[in-house]
Amino acid sequence: MSFADLGLSEDLLKAVEEAGYTEPTPIQAQAIPPILMMKDIIGIAQTGTGKTASFVLPMIDVMASGRRRALMPRSLILAPTRELAAQVAENFEKYGKNHDLKLALLIGGVQMGDQIKALNEGVDVLIATPGRLMDLFERGKILLNGCELLVIDEADRMLDMGFIPDIEFICSKLPEQRQTMLFSATMPPPIEKLAKKFLDNPKRIEVSRAATTNKDITAFKIPVESRKKRETLRWLLRNDHVETAIIFANRKTTVRELNKSLQQHGFASSEIHGDMDQSSRIKELDRFKNGEVNILVASDVAARGLDVKGVSHVFNFDTPWHPDDYVHRIGRTGRAGAKGRAFTSSRRKTPRQSRTSRN
Numbered sequence: 001m002s003f004a005d006l007g008l009s010e011d012l013l014k015a016v017e018e019a020g021y022t023e024p025t026p027i028q029a030q031a032i033p034p035i036l037m038m039k040d041i042i043g044i045a046q047t048g049t050g051k052t053a054s055f056v057l058p059m060i061d062v063m064a065s066g067r068r069r070a071l072m073p074r075s076l077i078l079a080p081t082r083e084l085a086a087q088v089a090e091n092f093e094k095y096g097k098n099h100d101l102k103l104a105l106l107i108g109g110v111q112m113g114d115q116i117k118a119l120n121e122g123v124d125v126l127i128a129t130p131g132r133l134m135d136l137f138e139r140g141k142i143l144l145n146g147c148e149l150l151v152i153d154e155a156d157r158m159l160d161m162g163f164i165p166d167i168e169f170i171c172s173k174l175p176e177q178r179q180t181m182l183f184s185a186t187m188p189p190p191i192e193k194l195a196k197k198f199l200d201n202p203k204r205i206e207v208s209r210a211a212t213t214n215k216d217i218t219a220f221k222i223p224v225e226s227r228k229k230r231e232t233l234r235w236l237l238r239n240d241h242v243e244t245a246i247i248f249a250n251r252k253t254t255v256r257e258l259n260k261s262l263q264q265h266g267f268a269s270s271e272i273h274g275d276m277d278q279s280s281r282i283k284e285l286d287r288f289k290n291g292e293v294n295i296l297v298a299s300d301v302a303a304r305g306l307d308v309k310g311v312s313h314v315f316n317f318d319t320p321w322h323p324d325d326y327v328h329r330i331g332r333t334g335r336a337g338a339k340g341r342a343f344t345s346s347r348r349k350t351p352r353q354s355r356t357s358r359n
Contacts (some may be wrong), residue, residue: 006032009061011098016057019094021336025050030205032058040202041181042195048331049207052307055151055181056091059125062149062179064099068122072146073104076174077127078167080157082107085127086282087307088153092125101125106132109277116141130158130166137173144173155184155191164190171198185327217334219342229345230261233315236343237267237295244288245313246306247297248329250321258317259297269295300325306332316344 003016003024024032027045035041035058045051059075066074079085089105096103104118106128115132119142126142136142150171152158158167180199184191195202224232237245249255252273259271270284270293288296289308298306300320311333320326326344333340 001029003028003057007036008032008057009064012057012060012095015095015098021053025054026207027051027205028054028057030207031055034203035059035179035181036061038062038179040179040199041183042187042199042202042204043181043183044185044187044204044206045183046185046327046331048335050336051183052088052091052153053095055153055183056088057095059149059151060092060096060099060101063101063124066124066148068102068124069146070120070122071141072143073119073123073126074146075125075149075151076133076144076147076170077125077151077153078130078133078158078170079127079153080129080161080163082109082129083281083306084154085129088127090307092127103127106136108132110279112136130163130170133170134166137170144170145175147174147178149179150174150181152180152182152194155182155194156186156188159188159190164194167194168197216338217330217340217342219330219344221344221346223346226347229317230258232345233317234262234265234267236315237262240313240341240343242294243312244291244294244308244310245296245315246308246311246329246332247295247315247317248320249297249299250318252299254318255297255299262295262297267295268293269297271297273299300329307335308332309336310338311335312340314340314342316342319344319346 001024002022003013006024006029027043027049031041031043031054035055043051043054063075068074077088079088085105085107089103092101092103101124102122103125104115104123106115106126108129108131115136152167158164182195182199222232247258249258252275255271255273259269262269270287272281272284287293314330314333316329320329330342333342
C-alpha cells in the first residue's frame with residue numbers, strides 16, 4: 001500500500017514524498033481514510049509508530065477549505081508537553097507546506113503576546129498544552145465554539161500529569177457537532193471513560209507496541225557498578241559504532257553532570273531537561289538534529305515526542321522508574337525501518353556488598 005491509496009490530495013502526497021516517505025505505517029493506513037471521512041477515532045499506539053502523521057496528514061486536507069476567524073480556531077490539538085506540541089507543529093509545517101494553513105502553538109515557556117496576536121489573526125490549526133490553553137481561555141483571549149475538529153494526543157500521559165479535568169472542561173466548551181480523535185499508548189479506565197463521554201461511535205484502531213515488538217531494536221542489559229557507569233558508557237560510545245545517540249537519565253542533575261563529563265572527555269554532546277526554557281531546549285534539539293552534536297543527554301521530558309531520524313543508539317544511563325518510560329525511551333531508535341541498539345545499565349553489586357548481603 002502507498003500513501004496514494006489513502007485518498008490524500010496531490011499537494012499533500014508531494015510533501016510526503018519530499019519528506020522521504022513512500023509507504024504508510026499500520027496506524028497511518030488504518031487511521032487516515034476514516035479521518036478523511038470525518039469519523040471519530042480512538043488510536044491505541046506507541047510513539048514511533050507514525051502516530052502523529054496519522055492525524056496530521058488527513059487534518060491538512062480536511063482543513064484545506066474554510067475561513068479563518070479571529071479568536072476562533074477551526075481545529076484544536078491537545079498535547080501533554082511543550083516538546084510534544086512542538087513536534088506536532090513541526091509535522092504540520094513539513095507536510096502542510098503546499099497548503100495555505102495558519103498554525104498557532106500555545107505552550108508555556110514562551111511569551112504570551114505573540115500567541116495572542118496569532119489568535120487575533122485567526123488560525124486553522126491550534127496546537128496547545130492544556131495549561132496554556134486554559135490560561136488564555138480564562139483571560140478571554142480565545143473562543144472554542146468554532147472548533148470543528150479535536151485531537152487529544154497521548155491521553156494516558158495527560159492522565160499521569162493530572163490534565164483530565166482540564167480536558168473535560170475544554171471539551172465542554174467545544175461544539176457538540178465536531179470530529180474527535182483520541183490517541184493513547186494505553187487505555188486505562190479513566191481514558192475509556194473520557195472517550196465514551198466525548199467521542200461519537202468512534203472507530204477503534206490498535207497497533208502493536210512499537211518498542212516491545214520492534215524487531216529493528218536490539219536491546220542489551222549491562223550490569224555495572226555505580227562508580228563505573230560513566231566509564232562503561234564512554235567505552236560503548238567509542239566502540240559500538242555509535243553514529244547518533246540519546247542518553248537518558250532519571251534526574252536533571254545527572255543530565256547536567258553527565259553531559260559536562262562527556263564534553264570533558266572529548267565527546268560532542270548536548271543536554272535537554274525540564275529546567276531549561278523552551279527556546280533553549282529547541283536550540284539544543286536543533287543542534288542534535290543538524291549534526292552539530294551527535295550525543296544528546298536527556299531527562300524523560302524528551303522521552304515522548306522526540307522524533308529524530310537516524311538515531312543509532314539509545315543508552316539508559318539510569319534504569320527507568322516506570323516500564324512505559326523504558327518503552328518510550330528505546331523507541332527513539334529503530335524507527336521507520338532503521339536498525340537501532342539500546343543499552344540499559346543495571347546495578348551490579350560490589351564484592352563488599354555481596355558479602356554483606358550474605359551475612
